[in-house]
Amino acid sequence: TQLLEQSPQFLSIQEGENLTVYCNSSSVFSSLQWYRQEPGEGPVLLVTVVTGGEVKKLKRLTFQFGDARKDSSLHITAAQPGDTGLYLCAGGRTNAGKSTFGDGTTLTVKP
């Protein structure tokens, strides 16, 4: 069974601070996705990374896929209250088909 462990489980910070959340596994993934979920809504895809060592930026969010394609990180610069939500990572062994989801990091950004 492929497992994805996310850390930290909960994170509460002040507006303007930087943060990093992690997604780790002992398995190799062909691709990895990050999602953000707001309360009462479905997760929304933020990014897909497929190449070991790949770095992608989405405004203040920076995503990195580990060289061995077993882990990933999400870094947020100058967090804003609108960044509040549950951040989920998901990985799959093939580019299609089902993915394994981590349990998520709940981020709260206080004004």
Added chain:
Amino acid sequence: DVKVTQSSRYLVKRTGEKVFLECVQDMDHENMFWYRQDPGLGLRLIYFSYDVKMKEKGDIPEGYSVSREKKERFSLILESASTNQTSMYLCASRSGQGGGYTFGSGTRLTVV
């Protein structure tokens, strides 16, 4: 704007009722999925489908069945609802070429 639409946002059903949760996607995706999400347990896969009339069990299929008669529609059926099936149900679709999932907004089901 591409979409996965779930028929109900909130649903209250009685124990023993047969419950149908409907999901429709407009992206011509081959793959469709049903998950449930519970606090502390994360997203758990119930069933998925790679093609019309095809279905595969996920991690927690007991008490559920699915139907995919058309490519765009994937239905989740609770044969006899029980209180432990109270949960947030999420439908998702994905292209057969890869990429991420597109999720619906979810159905919050309460079984009383």
